[in-house]
Amino acid sequence: MRGALIVFEGTDRSGKSTQTRNFTNALQAAGIAVAEHSPWSFPHRTSPVGQVINAYLTNKTHLHERALHLLFSANRWEKASQIRQALRRGETVVLDRYAYSGIAYSVAKGLPLTWCKCADEGLPAPDVVVFLHLSPEAAAKRADYGSERYENKHMQTAVAKVFEQLRTEQWLVVDADADEATVLNRILDSAMPTVAKARSTPHIAS
Numbered sequence: 001m002r003g004a005l006i007v008f009e010g011t012d013r014s015g016k017s018t019q020t021r022n023f024t025n026a027l028q029a030a031g032i033a034v035a036e037h038s039p040w041s042f043p044h045r046t047s048p049v050g051q052v053i054n055a056y057l058t059n060k061t062h063l064h065e066r067a068l069h070l071l072f073s074a075n076r077w078e079k080a081s082q083i084r085q086a087l088r089r090g091e092t093v094v095l096d097r098y099a100y101s102g103i104a105y106s107v108a109k110g111l112p113l114t115w116c117k118c119a120d121e122g123l124p125a126p127d128v129v130v131f132l133h134l135s136p137e138a139a140a141k142r143a144d145y146g147s148e149r150y151e152n153k154h155m156q157t158a159v160a161k162v163f164e165q166l167r168t169e170q171w172l173v174v175d176a177d178a179d180e181a182t183v184l185n186r187i188l189d190s191a192m193p194t195v196a197k198a199r200s201t202p203h204i205a206s
C-alpha cells in the first residue's frame with residue numbers, strides 16, 4: 001500500500017501542532033507506517049528559506065508581501081521530493097499546514113487569490129485535508145496570542161474567512177472547541193476511513 005498525504009489546516013491556536021502529533025501516534029498505533037519525523041510542519045524554519053520566514057514572523061525583518069508569499073511557497077517546494085519519496089515508500093505523511101495556509105494568510109492581507117494559488121500549483125496533492133475549526137473568540141480564550149506577526153484577532157478573523165472560501169466538500173471539518181482527547185476522537189472518526197481508502201487507491205498525479 002502507498003502512503004497517504006494528510007494535511008491539517010486551521011487558524012493559529014486551533015490545536016494543529018498537538019493534534020498532528022496525536023494523530024501521527026494514532027496512525028502508528030494502528031500499524032500504519034508513518035514518515036520519519038512526522039508530523040512535518042510548515043513553515044519549516046530551519047532551512048535557509050525558513051530562516052528568512054522566521055525572521056519575518058518574529059518581526060526582525062521586513063519583506064514585500066509578494067516576496068514573502070513566494071518564500072512560504074518555496075519552503076513547501078523544498079520538501080516536495082521528500083514528500084513524494086515517502087509516499088512511494090509506503091509511508092504516510094502528516095503535515096501541519098500546507099498550501100491552503102499559504103493562500104489564506106496572503107489573501108487575508110489583500111493579495112489576489114488567483115495569483116496566490118499559482119506558486120503552489122503542482123505540489124503533491126493531499127488525500128485528506130483536516131480543518132480544525134475554532135472561532136477567533138474561542139482561540140483568544142485558549143491562551144494569549146504571542147508576539148509573532150498575525151497573532152491577533154483581526155488577522156485571524158480575516159484568515160478564517162479565506163479558509164471558508166477555500167473549503168471544498170472533501171475537507172473534513174472538525175470542531176476544535178473541546179478538550180484534546182475529544183478533538184482527537186473527532187479527527188479519528190472522520191479521517192480514518194478516508195486514510196484507509198487513500199492507501200488502497202493509486203495516487204492521483206499532481
Ligand code: DGP
Nearest residue numbers: 012042043072097101102105106149150
Ligand atoms: P505556525 O508555526 O503554524 O504557528 O505558523 C507560523 C505563522 O505563519 C502563523 O501565523 C501562520 C503563518 N503561516 C503559515 N504558513 C503560511 C504561509 O504559507 N503564508 C503566510 N503568509 N503565512 C503562513
Ligand code: NA
Nearest residue numbers: 012013148151
Ligand atoms: Na502561530
Ligand code: NA
Nearest residue numbers: 016017041096
Ligand atoms: Na505548528
